[in-house]
Amino acid sequence: MRFRTNINKSAGDSVEKFEDLGFSKVDFDREKRTGYPEVIYGEGKTAVQIQQIMTKLIEKHGKVLVTRVDEEKGRALIEAFPLAQYDCTSRILQYGVAKQQYGGEVMVLCAGTSDLFVAEEAAITAEWMGCNVKRLYDVGVAGIDRLLAYREEITKASVLIVVAGMEGALPSVVGGMVRRPVIAVPTSVGYGAHLQGLTPLLTMLTSCASGMSVVNIDNGFGAAYQAALILKLASEGVHHEDPVS
Numbered sequence: 001m002r003f004r005t006n007i008n009k010s011a012g013d014s015v016e017k018f019e020d021l022g023f024s025k026v027d028f029d030r031e032k033r034t035g036y037p038e039v040i041y042g043e044g045k046t047a048v049q050i051q052q053i054m055t056k057l058i059e060k061h062g063k064v065l066v067t068r069v070d071e072e073k074g075r076a077l078i079e080a081f082p083l084a085q086y087d088c089t090s091r092i093l094q095y096g097v098a099k100q101q102y103g104g105e106v107m108v109l110c111a112g113t114s115d116l117f118v119a120e121e122a123a124i125t126a127e128w129m130g131c132n133v134k135r136l137y138d139v140g141v142a143g144i145d146r147l148l149a150y151r152e153e154i155t156k157a158s159v160l161i162v163v164a165g166m167e168g169a170l171p172s173v174v175g176g177m178v179r180r181p182v183i184a185v186p187t188s189v190g191y192g193a194h195l196q197g198l199t200p201l202l203t204m205l206t207s208c209a210s211g212m213s214v215v216n217i218d219n220g221f222g223a224a225y226q227a228a229l230i231l232k233l234a235s236e237g238v239h240h241e242d243p244v245s
Contacts, residue, residue: 019056023049026056035232036129037061039221042093043068047076054081054095063096065128067121067221090120090220094128101130102231104158106224108133109147109174111140111164114189119163121220122185122227126161129228141169154178158234159227163220165189168200175209181230182212183223 017029031037037060040053050066050073057064058081069077074086077093084095106126110119119137126133134157139147147154147170154160155178162171163185171184184207186200193199197217204214215222 016060021052021056024053026053028056028060031061035229036225037064039125040064040066041068042066042070042073042091047073047080051077051080058095061096063098063128064094065125066093067091067125069093087120087124089116090124091117092121092124094124096128098128098130100132102132102228102235104132104231104234105156106131106133106159106161106227106231107136107154107157108161109136109139109154109163109170111138111142111166111170112189113138115163115165115187118185118187118218118220119161122161122163122224123220125221125224126227129224131224131228131231139170140164140166141173144173147173151177159183159230161185161220161223161227163187163223165197165200166191166194168203171204171212171214172207172209175207175212180211181227182209183226184212184214185220185223186214186217188218 019026027038037057040050042050054064069091071088074093078084078086081095084093086093108119108123110116116137123133123135136150154174157180159181160174160178161183162174164170165187168186171182175182184204186197186204188197201217
């Protein structure tokens with residue numbers, strides 16, 4: 001289920017670093033420091049608290065992203081912000097439509113349909129941050145022909161976010177196919193010895209595929225943020241001066 005609409009509102013500038021709401025200190029300076037506004041982690045916060053933080057961030061930036069929002073909170077926040085969008089799969093609420101800022105492409109792959117909640121968190125976050133995103137889902141190693149059928153498309157991606165539960169083998173396979181950064185995301189999807197994501201996490205950390213980095217269990221947001229920073233750096237260009245002899 002999605003609640004979607006559009007918005008076109010420019011962010012205003014502010015000399016304030018943050019605002020203290022008592023229960024939260026809203027960081028207005030984060031976009032200037034890091035390139036992106038503060039993102040709200042919705043789990044553990046009430047709908048009223050999220051609404052107050054959102055109001056402040058929208059006033060300063062014209063956009064906001066909230067992760068880990070359950071459907072009940074999502075409905076309440078959509079009532080408060082009719083121009084926002086809520087996605088039940090990823091549990092993300094976003095306000096403001098990001099324009100594509102960077103060249104290249106982030107490809108989000110996931111091993112199975114059960115991993116979609118993490119894969120969509122990554123994909124929607126990356127889109128909100130201005131990345132061009134392509135999705136390739138249900139291509140786990142249990143049916144590897146499904147993955148190999150898209151080999152040409154996979155090798156064209158600029159950054160790959162690879163999401164997998166169970167034994168977590170998919171990122172290693174993808175890492176051996178491409179010459180681009182691979183960001184591996186273990187999920188909490190699996191049976192008993194999977195240990196709620198610890199098994200794929202350790203598999204990914206001990207992978208022999210070079211150039212692969214790993215984020216925390218179910219952390220699609222963190223993977224997307226890293227991917228966006230990579231494309232941001234590439235789009236800015238890096239100039240090296242000759243060393244002084």
